[in-house]
Amino acid sequence: MPEQGTALIVGVGASEGLGAAAARRFAREGLHVVVAGRTAEKVERVAQEIRASGGSAEAVVGDAARESDAIRFVETAESKGPLALVLQNSGSNRQDSFLDLATADFEAIWREHCLAGFLTGRETARRMVPRGRGTILFTGASGSLRGKAYFAAFAAAKAGLRAVSQSMAREFGPKGIHVAHVIIDGGISGYRLKSRMPEREKQSGPDGLLSIDAIAETYWQLHLQHRSAWTLEQDLRPWSESF
16 A cells, blocks of 8 residues: 555545545545445445546445444545545535424434534544544535524534534644644535536636635645644635625
8 A cells, every 4th residue: 555544535426526526636645545425336436537547546335424334434444554634525415494494304414514523533533643643624614604594404513513623623633633624615616516506607707616626635735734834724715705
């Protein structure tokens, strides 16, 4: 295996998605990447594409919000070399009137984001802390900072994930583990948005949506940071979007 170790990306879907872009970016640096997601066809395709480009990759299937699956994801990556970099990127979004939001749906979104982040972070830290090195990254969103109307479930889940990241950073930073939370404050130019809102990219104009490759590059640069100047939270948004 490459001397750099392994990278685990939890929450990989379509090839034209953020998880897949991050996996490709990490693989180009010589890391063996483990891509984890709930849909076998999608994660297998991403792993195959990376191998076809000369990288080292494998796919694992499961639900990051299920403890046994989260443990298996981390164990699979660790078995191929020391975990150097982990990205927690799983979770979907939903829009509901607060009056109609079902308890089960609220809990499901919390599990996808906050619980899955806790499980991935805990299992990763258990491997990294004894070595005193490694990077753990969390994908956040606008909802991490503010609750928008009709998005209470998503905002609660993302705010919870941000708090998990902050607690981990304060506990594990002094032990040599770089924990960072990245707020994606805008639409992502990936498969999910393009398939659901095909007019959005044209309306946004040139570079009006976040490029998946540009976000992936930011993740890699965070991993490279010297520990004397670690970023613990970073927000990314298109140049043209108001905030």
